Amino acid sequence: MALGTVWVFAELSQDRAATGALELLTKARSLGAADVEAVCFGPGAGDAVAELGRHGATTVRLSTDPAFAELLLGGPAADTLAAAVAEHRPDLILFAATHTGRDVAGRLAAKLDVPVIANGLDIEAGEAITVTTAIFGATQVVRTEFGARRPALALFRPKSFPAAVAPGAVAPRVVEVPAVIRECHRRARVVDRSVEIAAGPKLEEAEVVVSGGRGIQNAGNFELLREVAELLHGAVGASRAVVDAGWVPYSLQVGQTGKTVKPAVYIACGISGAMQHTVGMRGAQKIVAINKDPQAPIFKLADLGIVGDALIVLRQLRDELRSRPG
Numbered sequence: 001m002a003l004g005t006v007w008v009f010a011e012l013s014q015d016r017a018a019t020g021a022l023e024l025l026t027k028a029r030s031l032g033a034a035d036v037e038a039v040c041f042g043p044g045a046g047d048a049v050a051e052l053g054r055h056g057a058t059t060v061r062l063s064t065d066p067a068f069a070e071l072l073l074g075g076p077a078a079d080t081l082a083a084a085v086a087e088h089r090p091d092l093i094l095f096a097a098t099h100t101g102r103d104v105a106g107r108l109a110a111k112l113d114v115p116v117i118a119n120g121l122d123i124e125a126g127e128a129i130t131v132t133t134a135i136f137g138a139t140q141v142v143r144t145e146f147g148a149r150r151p152a153l154a155l156f157r158p159k160s161f162p163a164a165v166a167p168g169a170v171a172p173r174v175v176e177v178p179a180v181i182r183e184c185h186r187r188a189r190v191v192d193r194s195v196e197i198a199a200g201p202k203l204e205e206a207e208v209v210v211s212g213g214r215g216i217q218n219a220g221n222f223e224l225l226r227e228v229a230e231l232l233h234g235a236v237g238a239s240r241a242v243v244d245a246g247w248v249p250y251s252l253q254v255g256q257t258g259k260t261v262k263p264a265v266y267i268a269c270g271i272s273g274a275m276q277h278t279v280g281m282r283g284a285q286k287i288v289a290i291n292k293d294p295q296a297p298i299f300k301l302a303d304l305g306i307v308g309d310a311l312i313v314l315r316q317l318r319d320e321l322r323s324r325p326g
């Protein structure tokens with residue numbers, strides 16, 4: 001069955017198209033759909049149009065109603081999308097697996113009585129639309145086909161696909177979508193937003209990630225990882241064991257219940273290499289592992305394995321990097 005129109009629910013991040021939306025548009029272009037469109041709600045939606053178009057949206061359906069920033073987005077976005085779906089009948093809607101993406105997709109699935117597949121890693125569209133997910137701590141991969149009901153809804157983990165500009169992209173058509181804001185959704189208002197200020201690149205976007213596990217021994221030793229990460233213009237990551245221990249915040253956790261990263265280089269320091277961790281970093285182009293146990297599972301993935309005390313190796317690396325000009 002030929003794939004008709006694919007929509008990407010494009011979230012905004014500080015009035016710019018969120019990276020997840022650009023990743024989904026890039027993937028949507030490869031599915032052989034008749035058309036790829038973005039749907040974007042919020043006062044800054046107009047500012048995101050050009051970026052969405054560059055990544056392959058031929059049409060951007062938007063509403064700049066201030067309610068989308070003043071209220072919790074999930075309810076109004078699902079209602080507005082449901083009305084737009086009834087009018088335009090897309091075959092497939094892709095969402096990033098963020099808090100908002102999950103909220104909107106879940107509500108929309110219930111409203112339209114259509115299936116939603118969450119936590120997707122990949123998608124193919126041929127005779128059927130098939131989504132790949134990983135289950136049981138990423139030990140098994142499952143491929144699930146959507147039935148005939150449309151639209152099919154699917155959520156994908158950030159970094160499941162690279163974001164790439166569409167060759168020959170032209171400025172997209174912009175279509176206003178009437179906002180549907182029910183009274184019940186006006187009962188809760190957003191009163192404050194805070195943005196975490198981080199030095200250096202974001203973990204999910206860094207080209208180099210220096211990640212620490214229980215082998216780093218204590219919270220104070222993470223300063224050494226921060227120094228090395230800064231010298232390499234990278235970001236610090238962590239295993240769940242050290243997040244659970246309270247050494248670093250959850251925002252640094254890499255893995256099944258944390259972030260997925262795909263840097264050029266991932267340096268795993270004192271991390272054993274449990275499946276739940278490696279599912280979040282195995283897409284790195286090069287993996288360097290430092291572990292004092294030569295049998296540690298992380299070495300099976302590593303392009304370069306260093307058997308030794310991670311703290312000693314990291315200090316040597318820091319001193320070497322500092323001694324280099326520039």
Ligand SMILES: Cc1cc2nc3c(=O)[nH]c(=O)nc-3n(C[C@H](O)[C@H](O)[C@H](O)COP(=O)(O)OP(=O)(O)OC[C@H]3O[C@@H](n4cnc5c(N)ncnc54)[C@H](O)[C@@H]3O)c2cc1C
Pocket residue numbers: 137212213214215216238239240241242253254255256257258259269270271272273274275276277280290291292293296308309310311
């Ligand atoms: C449902 C579920 C979800 C999970 N999600 C995640 C997730 O998202 N991310 C995640 O990371 N984990 C996750 N886990 C936990 C995961 O199973 C592991 O327990 C965790 O990754 C282990 O962290 P670690 O490698 O730091 O610690 P450990 O397994 O204790 O390994 C520490 C390593 O450090 C080495 N070491 C010790 N001292 C030194 C030293 N001085 N120098 C060098 N090496 C040293 C040891 O040899 C060992 O290999 C999840 C578990 C479950 C059940």
